[in-house]
Amino acid sequence: MQELGFFAILFSAVFTNNILLTNYLGMCSFLGCSREIKTALGLGSAVIFVTAATSVINWLVYAFILVPLDLVYLRFIVFIVVIAAFVQLVEMIIERVSEPLYNALGIFLPLITVNCAILGVSLFMVIREYTFTQAAGYGLGSGAGWALAIVAMAGIRQRLAQRSRIPRGLEGPGIALIIAGTMALAFMGFNGMINLN
């Protein structure tokens, strides 16, 4: 059985095993920031960037620091600190370098530290014993999958807000969850597009 390559993992993380729609990770900001496509797009791009970068950094930290020093049990702390520090750093850099970029992405960055999807990617990648390229593909793919889901969701919600009558009890998070469920069903249609064997 051959190992999965970079693109196979990337593809399956976006479509067949979307981290949001199959693992429910990153739900809080998914429900909170999906009313408008513009916001969703900004948050989505920030997540892609941070997930891809932190999965690579965390892989390196894990393989070259935690494993040799036998400190694997500290991985939760180390991963979350790496993520928080990275987000803070990026925020500072963007703020100094480019004003428009900061306005587009910067405001979403503080939301990201507590986004479970990002920590989730780091934890899954370690448990599944991915190699470096696989981890990079998984990080990038998961971020992209999350962004795809939130943008699609925002599109649907915008349309829905314009022309549908929603039962009172379902307004807000209720209908969002139903849409997410339907999207998860639709994404299950991608199963089998990629042959893992």
Add this chain to the structure above:
Amino acid sequence: MTAIRDWKLFKENLGTQNPVFVQVLGICSTLAVTNVLKNTLVMCLGLIFVTSLSNLSLSLLRAWIPSRIRMMAEVLIIASLVIIVDICLKAYYPEISRQLGPYVGLIITNCIIMGRAEAVALTSPPRTALIDGISSGIGYSYVLLLIACCRELLGTGGIWGARLLGQSWTNWSIMVMAPGGFFVLAVFIWIVKGWIMRPATEKAEA
């Protein structure tokens, strides 16, 4: 006097201020394991342990935490508590630890814990913080346990591994898969908001 106030806080966190229904917070890490009741129970116990202790310890430390780095301090304390849960599970309940895999670690990013720490622990005395932690943990847990019951019953025809619905029952596999979780939670929110909470809000408006 304080006892009455504590009881009120406790009730609010279970009912009208329930974190899952009102704020739809923190469902990420646990919703994924609600297709099996036993795993959900373990996750919920872990979560109650972490929220109550993180609230307590942050409240005790609140006078000394410099406000600039309070997020980092919160994350550090929460992550440590989660590691303790993980180590204990590994040592004493290896079977369950194996099934939950990475989800135990994801308790760290559960928004409820951070939210409670920010909103209550840093402003209240230890006693209130502890009660708030325990009650929001319980309020969260009972909702997820109900969801887990529902999903496991419909998806596998039984609860806790014991078969309850006769042989003629066809399992709704979709319930144990991802979309089932979304639908069950949405229906729960609908029921609570539509029938249980609405009379209360209407009374308040009138």
Add this chain to the structure above:
Amino acid sequence: MNARVKDGARAAGFMAALSITLITCIAALSLATAGRVKRNAALFLQKAVMEVAGETVPDNPDAVAEWFSASVKPDPPESPNMYRVYGDDKSIPRALVYKRDAQGLWGSITAVVGFDPMRQTFLETRFIEHNETPGLGARISEEWFTRQTAGKTGPFKLVPEGTGSPAPTEIDAVTGATVTSSAVRDMLNKLLQEIKETQP
């Protein structure tokens, strides 16, 4: 300026003190339970081998370890991938238990697969490690699934869950977990192939 530096130093000092305290606590707890965790891992394998060989597993972990050292011969002794299980008669094994890996949906699945000493029919199967989805792929650990290889000859093909086929070349798949089920099937068939090739 001076106040800012002092403030920063205080924050850094606080974080350092907090991290050191917490990490010390965790390290102590981890060291205290390390032996237990390691023993648990070994016990998983020993129990699985015992179950596959058809023994009843005692509740006492020490009894399992004792049985394992008395009646099982790992092959090769360092990093074994096969275990010969002996009964009272120490000259011929009464079961052969193979340890094999498969690539599941979420990473590797480690299984132990039993064979009768003549290498003709399978015994039961146990999964000692996997990362499959709870409620879906993880159901390969359920008893109905692990028991169904017993007495069959293979090579296997999958039939839908609930068929309960007695045919010697069929096993039920787990509904909703096609990748996991196929991975298990392929692992069993590959092992069978391997055994047939090495057998004179």
